[in-house]
Amino acid sequence: MSGPRPAPPVRPVVSAPVLTIENFSVDYLVDPVVHAVRNVSLTLRRGEVLGLAGESGCGKSTLAYGIVRLLKPPAAIVSGRAVFHSREGIELDWNLLDAEELRATRWDKISMVFQGAMNSLNPVISIRDQLEDVFTTHRPEMGRRERRQRCADLLERVGVDPARLRAYPHELSGGMRQRVMIAMAMALEPQIMIMDEPTTALDVVVQREILREITRLRDELGFAVIFITHDLPLLLEISDRIAVMRAGEVVEFGDALSLYTDPQHDYTEQLLASFPSLTGERGSFVRGGMDERLLALDAVRLDDPNAGSTA
Amino acid sequence: MTTLTAEHLVKNYHLRRGLRGGTLRAVDDVSFTLEPGRTVALVGQSGSGKSTIAKLLLQLERPTAGRILIDGEPVQRRGGGLSRYRRTVQMVFQDPFASLNPYHTVEHHLERPIRLHQPKLSRDEVHRRVLHLLERVRLTPTENVAARRPHQLSGGQRQRVAIARALAPGPGVLIADEPVSMLDVSIRLGVLNLLATLQREEDLGVLYITHDLATARHFADEILVMYRGRIVERGDADEVILRPRHEYTKTLAAAAPNPERRLSELRGG
Numbered sequence: 381m382s383g384p385r386p387a388p389p390v391r392p393v394v395s396a397p398v399l400t401i402e403n404f405s406v407d408y409l410v411d412p413v414v415h416a417v418r419n420v421s422l423t424l425r426r427g428e429v430l431g432l433a434g435e436s437g438c439g440k441s442t443l444a445y446g447i448v449r450l451l452k453p454p455a456a457i458v459s460g461r462a463v464f465h466s467r468e469g470i471e472l473d474w475n476l477l478d479a480e481e482l483r484a485t486r487w488d489k490i491s492m493v494f495q496g497a498m499n500s501l502n503p504v505i506s507i508r509d510q511l512e513d514v515f516t517t518h519r520p521e522m523g524r525r526e527r528r529q530r531c532a533d534l535l536e537r538v539g540v541d542p543a544r545l546r547a548y549p550h551e552l553s554g555g556m557r558q559r560v561m562i563a564m565a566m567a568l569e570p571q572i573m574i575m576d577e578p579t580t581a582l583d584v585v586v587q588r589e590i591l592r593e594i595t596r597l598r599d600e601l602g603f604a605v606i607f608i609t610h611d612l613p614l615l616l617e618i619s620d621r622i623a624v625m626r627a628g629e630v631v632e633f634g635d636a637l638s639l640y641t642d643p644q645h646d647y648t649e650q651l652l653a654s655f656p657s658l659t660g661e662r663g664s665f666v667r668g669g670m671d672e673r674l675l676a677l678d679a680v681r682l683d684d685p686n687a688g689s690t691a
Numbered sequence: 692m693t694t695l696t697a698e699h700l701v702k703n704y705h706l707r708r709g710l711r712g713g714t715l716r717a718v719d720d721v722s723f724t725l726e727p728g729r730t731v732a733l734v735g736q737s738g739s740g741k742s743t744i745a746k747l748l749l750q751l752e753r754p755t756a757g758r759i760l761i762d763g764e765p766v767q768r769r770g771g772g773l774s775r776y777r778r779t780v781q782m783v784f785q786d787p788f789a790s791l792n793p794y795h796t797v798e799h800h801l802e803r804p805i806r807l808h809q810p811k812l813s814r815d816e817v818h819r820r821v822l823h824l825l826e827r828v829r830l831t832p833t834e835n836v837a838a839r840r841p842h843q844l845s846g847g848q849r850q851r852v853a854i855a856r857a858l859a860p861g862p863g864v865l866i867a868d869e870p871v872s873m874l875d876v877s878i879r880l881g882v883l884n885l886l887a888t889l890q891r892e893e894d895l896g897v898l899y900i901t902h903d904l905a906t907a908r909h910f911a912d913e914i915l916v917m918y919r920g921r922i923v924e925r926g927d928a929d930e931v932i933l934r935p936r937h938e939y940t941k942t943l944a945a946a947a948p949n950p951e952r953r954l955s956e957l958r959g960g
Contacts (some may be wrong), residue, residue, distance in 0.1 A: 435875040436846075554737075583736040583902050588946035610876050618948035637957045640950055656878045658905040658947050659933060670888040674881030675829050678847040680836055 404460035431619030693863025725896035732911035
């Protein structure tokens, strides 16, 4: 396969953790109680891309929102904690922060690119004002001229013409809006970025450009990324380590290579088998007669007819 | 047994930018044939004109130039001829959350096309056909599923209802516009496998519209690569993917996630 893709640079082997998640559990306090995340423990190392794979409803987004304490009732963190280790060696337990500290720390230390982020821009405010808002809130001492300069730099960094600062979100394409969101998440040079399906709504070519951009910026700025998606081949390509989630639990956690070549859990194998290879053997699994096992995974359940999945 | 042929299709859209107008050529001289039992995949990135072709084939849009032939005859644009055409060419949409009405039961969704296209059937007969359709898309127990509403089904199950609905009038050609891209990954292959099986059973011609090259290769016999309204490359599925000739096909193939490439780098490094 030849492509214009640059080889990934060699990364430092093991570095210090930047985020430690211990025994994290989140319940949705509805009737009956939903255990959305159960006893998840993960460590995120400085500068690494940690992939979080799983299907809809497995709790991966809930976990991400839980880490930065963005969950709203009825969701509740019932156990565990997320500890942030800053570059200066200070430990910050997110559970112990009060509202004002949380507000100041979010985005500054950990920023997020939300699912469908391109639709989370305010349609009646220009791109410039939305980007500047980050600085006026978190860096009130910054002068106007510097702020403007930084906004232009940010857009340039994600590959959007700074002339588009004056544009409103509807004047930009989906891919450009997504880049603006990524620029916004990078504005304060956070040490961690959480990306929840940042490229799902985009087509493959734009997705590839944005992924390349993220990897490049990661190498340049050295932040750590938690990358959430159901697209396992994509994760295998960009992440250093991958956690596979199912029904709220991390069923497998390991580096990308061993997860791919030697999956330990049945579910990981099943996920891997769900993606036909682009260039490998032309399998018979699609056209070689009906394979009832494939659909057995999605059989109609009789016990709870109201279990409307979000899938 | 139906053969659908598109000949030199062109579709222009008129744009309005203030007082100035402009023309966007969404589809530019596209020709292909859908034969019984064969699958043609139409791949390309967003905005390349894939869905416009689907709209043209479904007669939701009129081509600016070119014609659509069914079994060698130009298609009828009104009256009984149009009804016959609609019976023959059916569609499976991308989003099974939007394409089913949350207000109605599964039975209602399947009953409508049967009644519309065969108005003389008795109530019992219609019900039997509904159950048979559900049986064919493996949604069992059928009586139970027929009484459900869309929110009581998973995404994959809903898409199977949509497939059953498309099969209800007994079509000869099926147009599937990204039929699995909204579904959970572990059930995508199951749904494609089902589509391929039904296709074989009914001898359907299928147009599979997607941006996922991997499934296009495994599911289709022939691949057409679209770029800015034009077909830039076409040919046997394996040939197009493994030995792409056009620059754009190469870009598309390089953009698709390919873990093997990265992992061989990891192994080597």
